[in-house]
Amino acid sequence: MRNHKLLFLITLGYFMLGLVNIHLTLAGLLCMGLPFVLLFRTRRKTWCQGLCPRASLFSFWGSVRPGEGRRVPGIFRGPDLRFVVLGYFGLNLLFVLLSTVAVGTGRIASMEYIRLLMVFAFPGPLPSLLPWSPGIPWLTHLAYRVYSLMLTSTLVGLGLAWIWRSRTWCLICPVGNLSQRLSKQWK
Numbered sequence: 764m765r766n767h768k769l770l771f772l773i774t775l776g777y778f779m780l781g782l783v784n785i786h787l788t789l790a791g792l793l794c795m796g797l798p799f800v801l802l803f804r805t806r807r808k809t810w811c812q813g814l815c816p817r818a819s820l821f822s823f824w825g826s827v828r829p830g831e832g833r834r835v836p837g838i839f840r841g842p843d844l845r846f847v848v849l850g851y852f853g854l855n856l857l858f859v860l861l862s863t864v865a866v867g868t869g870r871i872a873s874m875e876y877i878r879l880l881m882v883f884a885f886p887g888p889l890p891s892l893l894p895w896s897p898g899i900p901w902l903t904h905l906a907y908r909v910y911s912l913m914l915t916s917t918l919v920g921l922g923l924a925w926i927w928r929s930r931t932w933c934l935i936c937p938v939g940n941l942s943q944r945l946s947k948q949w950k
């Protein structure tokens with residue numbers, strides 16, 4: 764099954780939501796959970812095989828890139844890089860969880876800015892078309908962290924798609940990797 768060509772609009776729409784109101788980007792949690800819900804229900808990588816908006820964006824990006832795209836280096840097909848990327852994003856998720864708890868319990872201030880790759884921080888909050896806030900600092904913090912995580916993986920994927928093949932990211936994607944492991948175990 765191939766991803767629908769226009770699914771990439773959902774990914775673009777998601778990042779636009781961040782400019783409407785950062786709290787709306789908590790919908791990204793759905794995107795993280797849905798592949799596994801479908802996996803548990805169907806015992807197949809249903810999400811990766813036809814529903815992933817991000818893969819659709821990479822395919823679209825690859826189609827507008829000049830040239831064919833270079834052959835993907837072997838390291839992307841081996842287990843080591845997959846393991847590193849899985850560990851990195853696992854660590855990132857752990858940081859999101861722990862820092863959200865720390866904000867909720869008043870131990871640290873809410874980080875209301877975008878941070879890419881857990882290191883590169885953008886100064887200040889995103890501009891907001893609807894600058895409404897529920898007044899719950901940990902929720903705002905969580906929204907920024909989820910948005911940062913989604914933006915990081917999408918930008919890395921777009922970079923890889925530009926240099927090599929459109930869906931190079933899929934070879935090392937933590938969601939795809941975990942889904943693969945789980946579906947193999949069930950078989």
Ligand code: SF4
Pocket residue numbers: 798810811812815817818932933934936937938939940
């Ligand atoms: S491997 Fe990752 S990016 Fe690729 S289709 Fe699956 S979830 Fe989407």
